[in-house]
Amino acid sequence: xxxxxxxxxxxxxxxxxxxxxxxxxxxxxxxxxxxxxxxxxxxxxxxxxxxxxxxxxxxxxxxxxxxxxxxxxxxxxxxxxxxxxxxxxxxxxxxxxxxxxxxxxxxxxxxxxxxxxxxxxxxxxxxxxxxxxxxxxxxxxxxxxxxxxxxxxxxxxxxxxxxxxxxxxxxxxxxxxxxxxxxxxxxxxxxxxxxxxxxxxxxxxxxxxxxxxxxxxxxxxxxxxxxxxxxxxxxxxxxxxxxxxxxxxxxxxxxxxxxxxxxxxxxxxxxxxxxxxxxxx
Amino acid sequence: xxxxxxxxxxxxxxxxxxxxxxxxxxxxxxxxxxxxxxxxxxxxxxxxxxxxxxxxxxxxxxxxxxxxxxxxxxxxxxxxxxxxxxxxxxxxxxxxxxxxxxxxxxxxxxxxxxxxxxxxxxxxxxxxxxxxxxxxxxxxxxxxxxxxxxxxxxxxxxxxxxxxxxxxxxxxxxxxxxxxxxxxxxxxxxxxxxxxxxxxxxxxxxxxxxxxxxxxxxxxxxxxxxxxxxxxxxxxxxxxxxxxxxxxxxxxxxxxxxxxxxxxxxxxxxxxxxxxxxxxxxxxxxxxxxxxxxxxxxxxxxxxxxxxxxxxxxxxxxxxxxxxxxxx
Ligand SMILES: Nc1ncnc2c1ncn2[C@@H]1O[C@H](COP(=O)(O)OP(=O)(O)O)[C@@H](O)[C@H]1O
Ligand SMILES: [Mg+2]
Numbered sequence: 001x002x003x004x005x006x007x008x009x010x011x012x013x014x015x016x017x018x019x020x021x022x023x024x025x026x027x028x029x030x031x032x033x034x035x036x037x038x039x040x041x042x043x044x045x046x047x048x049x050x051x052x053x054x055x056x057x058x059x060x061x062x063x064x065x066x067x068x069x070x071x072x073x074x075x076x077x078x079x080x081x082x083x084x085x086x087x088x089x090x091x092x093x094x095x096x097x098x099x100x101x102x103x104x105x106x107x108x109x110x111x112x113x114x115x116x117x118x119x120x121x122x123x124x125x126x127x128x129x130x131x132x133x134x135x136x137x138x139x140x141x142x143x144x145x146x147x148x149x150x151x152x153x154x155x156x157x158x159x160x161x162x163x164x165x166x167x168x169x170x171x172x173x174x175x176x177x178x179x180x181x182x183x184x185x186x187x188x189x190x191x192x193x194x195x196x197x198x199x200x201x202x203x204x205x206x207x208x209x210x211x212x213x214x215x216x217x218x219x220x221x222x223x224x225x226x227x228x229x230x231x232x233x234x235x236x237x238x239x240x241x242x243x244x245x246x247x248x249x250x251x252x253x254x255x256x257x258x259x260x261x262x263x264x265x266x267x268x269x270x271x272x273x274x275x276x277x278x279x280x281x
Numbered sequence: 282x283x284x285x286x287x288x289x290x291x292x293x294x295x296x297x298x299x300x301x302x303x304x305x306x307x308x309x310x311x312x313x314x315x316x317x318x319x320x321x322x323x324x325x326x327x328x329x330x331x332x333x334x335x336x337x338x339x340x341x342x343x344x345x346x347x348x349x350x351x352x353x354x355x356x357x358x359x360x361x362x363x364x365x366x367x368x369x370x371x372x373x374x375x376x377x378x379x380x381x382x383x384x385x386x387x388x389x390x391x392x393x394x395x396x397x398x399x400x401x402x403x404x405x406x407x408x409x410x411x412x413x414x415x416x417x418x419x420x421x422x423x424x425x426x427x428x429x430x431x432x433x434x435x436x437x438x439x440x441x442x443x444x445x446x447x448x449x450x451x452x453x454x455x456x457x458x459x460x461x462x463x464x465x466x467x468x469x470x471x472x473x474x475x476x477x478x479x480x481x482x483x484x485x486x487x488x489x490x491x492x493x494x495x496x497x498x499x500x501x502x503x504x505x506x507x508x509x510x511x512x513x514x515x516x517x518x519x520x521x522x523x524x525x526x527x528x529x530x531x532x533x534x535x536x537x538x539x540x541x542x543x544x545x546x547x548x549x550x551x552x553x554x555x556x557x558x559x560x561x562x563x564x565x566x567x568x569x570x571x572x573x574x575x576x577x578x579x580x581x582x583x584x585x586x587x588x589x590x591x592x593x594x595x596x597x598x599x600x601x602x603x604x605x606x607x608x609x
Binding site: 016017 | 330333334335336355358359363365367368369370371373374378382383385386387388430
């Protein structure tokens, strides 16, 4: 019970600031909207033209590019938001704000847990907005042939994946932030991390045709597993996209979730070690 | 017999080769204002960091509010409030949110938080600023907010690390007033400062600290009286010659020369000593340029015990804080 309430203030403070800076909140939503509106619509007119080249067996759904990448955009947004979520710790550390918490009876680990919960919440809000915005205005074809209870279950499934993934990356970025001195260093590392993570995944295109090295990298990339989960719940377990036949068996989806869990556990250990060793005096 | 609320025995702290705190022992009595007076780098903040459990004790022992800082840090933390030397405020939170957050991390129940916040805003005169973000407060308001925050948890002891550093004289007076009020309501205060007037005005007892060592611990009055009754400052045409002349001929004076004149400390009434000094100087043909007789101040006390003056020079610890804008 005490464990539960102790990190609440950290979460409370993060959310106050998240909603206080409307422009910040807005920017994090504009990015996915722009990706879908421009990259998505532009590419779908190209890719969808090629679909006639592939013969698709009857009875299996053919999915447009926008719908295919919509899942990737949700994943991308979760990645960027949570990767930058730890940045706040650099300020807290450099400007001494962390002293207030470190000197209180609250355990240090609660700082990380509170930040993690705020990361999950931000990820949820953004994922839901993208799903609503994409399906209503951009023609993303999610949850087709699902009835209302089915859609609710699918959305919950997507949030489970997004939440676990966001937690993993906020732990990772918190752990890194606590070990760095400068904000510029953090910015550099985030840039170096985020681009490869994003492009060496199946977010925008199938990863199967990658050269061997990239393919290996995509296998250890948590983003790949998040995208698997989102596509399974949003599109279905058997569909064609970009000429590729996608089959998501229960085993594949379970393994994808397990991979995310393992990733999150590792980054949790890393973040805890960082906070327990940080010096604030 | 008054009870000690802080007991420190043979406390030491090293940063590599640097002995920042060097075998200090002292007691702070319940209900008093106790000050550490010393120049920058003396070891004041390090001592506070040790007593507030922000740093691990390397050597020695400290009992704060009945709990050992090394073995029972959580209980110590529950009993104390801290105002750090550097400003520690989240600039994006409002005054009320700042206090609210602090109450929350100490698990003060919601209703009680509201009540205490209203009280404290009243005490530090920030009621009209409750919904203003801290970045829009003046330096003095920020310091008052930090003091109020230190009191959010109704601590037995409030630690104040250089509470008026860098503030203008009027704001300092106001903060002194708040500190006295807080002390009057029963909170023991441990204060560090490098301002003589601050230590003199506020403290029940002062410990002069230099190079990590406590040199003397006394009440301000006793410290001043320990020097003698009067201080005579003179300036002559030849201070060097005058100093040696006086040293050879006046045995009941303590004499020291600095750039701005000669300081003579006497056990007798200053005005009764002056004629003989004038005669001596006259006889040697040294012109007397000016004379000033006064009671000893803490400045002279400090020079007497440490052999130097405190200068209000900025060090690496007291730089203005950079203010980058925040983004995520
Ligand atoms: N984290 C640290 N690492 C190394 N040296 C330090 C550290 N903190 C303080 N010092 C040194 O310890 C000495 C005492 O510092 P401090 O306690 O901050 O003095 P004060 O608060 O009296 O100005 C100074 O010489 C200072 O440079
Ligand atoms: Mg200091």
